[in-house]
Amino acid sequence: MVRVISVEHHRAEATALLGTRTPVRLPVAGCAGLILAEDVTADVSLPPFDNSAMDGYAVRAVDVAGASEDSPVELPVAEDIPAGRVDSPPLLPGTAHRIMTGAPMPPGADTVVMVEKTDGGTETVRVFAAVPPGNHLRRTGEDVQRGTTALTRGTLLGPAQVGLAAAVGLDSLVVYTPPRVLVVSTGTELVTAPNPLKHGQIYESNSVMLVAALRALGCEVETVRSVVDDVDEFRAVIEPKLAAADLLITSGGVSAGAYEVVKDALTGAGVEFRKVAMQPGGPQGLGRWNGVPVLTLPGNxxxxxxxxxxxxxxxxxxxxxxxIVDRPRVRAKLTEALRSPAGKVQFRRGFYSHVDGEVTGEVGPRGGPGSHLLAAFAQANCLIVLPEEVTEAPQGAEVNVLLL
Known part of the structure; x- marks a missing residue:
């Protein structure tokens, strides 16, 4: 007898089956979109030295204290300090160093006059404004202190995060990588477009959908499309490919009828088939085949x-x-009444819209509950979730909505 389990139970077992990937070290530039597997400690401070935040002149604040538009202070320009200069010529009292953004502050200087407040001179400079100590200065370590944690384990690495890793001197990071997935669609009735259809045949679409969904997560995917309903052929085609896969996902061949090729091939081979209390998507299976995690999905x-x-x-x-592994969840008011089978979680395709001035938005179904109505899914932007105990949800009722 096929075991019936809850949505939560099957989801927990599927998550446990896949476990957590073994971390690997990758070049920083290839880590965007991945999760950091260990803390990153800064080996340098950011900034690593006091530097100028502006193009201008490094001076002593006391030397320009009386400067104004009407009474500028004139100072000799002793040095040019471009960004990247590695020596540190000291600033003598009563002089200025012309300095560029990012260049190290010379010993003896305590402030920067931006070039717009001067005449821009190269031999001597006239300063038209007094500036306080610390003006336009970037202090050592004001962003990140050496020896502190710059990025924490579990961080989703985006452009800013990989930029920070590079800025503290790392050329690689330890991350979790996406699994390599083998997607298999089964059914003798399936034809790959654009081949012509005969009566009783349909175009194969499940693998196309699943591959798109997996690649959106960053997965590397191999596809085997339209395997016929023959157990020996299924095993012969798929088994040699398992060694290169971290996960096998099949669609079709898992229901209660005849010619259920996935169920017939994998029953007793490490995969358990069960019925989940949900609509659509009741027939499910999971386990390991030759050590590879397997998730079997229904064919509609x-x-x-x-x-x-x-x-x-x-x-x-x-x-x-x-x-965070769930889609965003919101509450919304139904624009029309819905019915749901007793004892099953129903996932209805819907369209959610926010209502100005209202705390909750509105959601209405797209298409009926039928598992073959793919066009309705293409028009949907959410799934309406009706729990097991709900058989009728009247118009205006608040329901949970998963935003796709």
């Missing part, structure tokens, strides 16, 4: 994609070290 397109959203996506994200 909507069932397959809903199953991906509910089970596969969060499990894959968790395996990559993400702490």
């Amino acid at each position: 397109p909507v069932s397959s994609l809903v199953s991906f959203e509910v089970f596969v996506r969060p499990a894959v994200l968790a395996s990559m070290g993400h702490s």
Whole structure:
């Protein structure tokens, strides 16, 4: 007898099945979009030295204390200090050093006059404004102190984060990488476009959807499309490819009828098949085949994609070290009444819109509950979630909505 379990139970088992990926070290430039697997300690301070925040002149504040438009102070320019100059010529009292943005402050200087407050001279400079000590100065370590944690484990690495890692002197980071996924669609009735259809055949679309969804997570994906409903052929085609995969995802062949090739091939081989209390997407399976994690999804397109959203996506994200694996969830008022089967969580395709001035938005269904209505999914921007105990939700009722 097929075991019936809750959505939460199956999701937890799918997440546990994938576990957490083994961290690897990658060049910093290739880490954007990944999760950091260990803390990053700064080996240098940022900035690593006191430097100028402006193009201008490094001076002593006391030497320009009386400067004004009407009574400028004139100082000899003793040195030019461009960014990248590595020596530090000291500033003598009563002189100025012309300095560029990012250049190190010379010993003896305590402030910077921006070039706009001067005549821009190169031999001597006339200063038209008094400036306080510390003006336009970037102090050593004011951004990051040497020896402190610059980035913490679990951080999602975006452009700013990889930029910071490079700025503190790292050329590589230890990160969690996406799994390599083998996606298999099954069904003798499936035809790959643009080949012509015969009566009784349909175009294969599940693998296209699943590959797009997986690649959006950064996964490397190999596809085997339209495997016929023959157990021996299924094993012969798929088994040699398992060694190169971290995860096998199948669609189709898991229901209660005849010719359920995935169920027939993998029952007794480490994969358990069960029914999840949900609509659509009830028939599910998970386990390991030759040591490789396997998630088997139903074949109807909507069932397959809903199953991906509910089970596969969060499990894959968790395996990559993400702490936030769920789609954003909001509350919304139904624009029309909905019915749901008793004892099942129903996921209805819907369209959510925010209502100006209201705390909650509105959501209405797109299409019926049928698992074959893919066009309705293409028009949806969310999933309406009706819990197991709800059989009727009247118009105006507040419901949970997963934003896609």
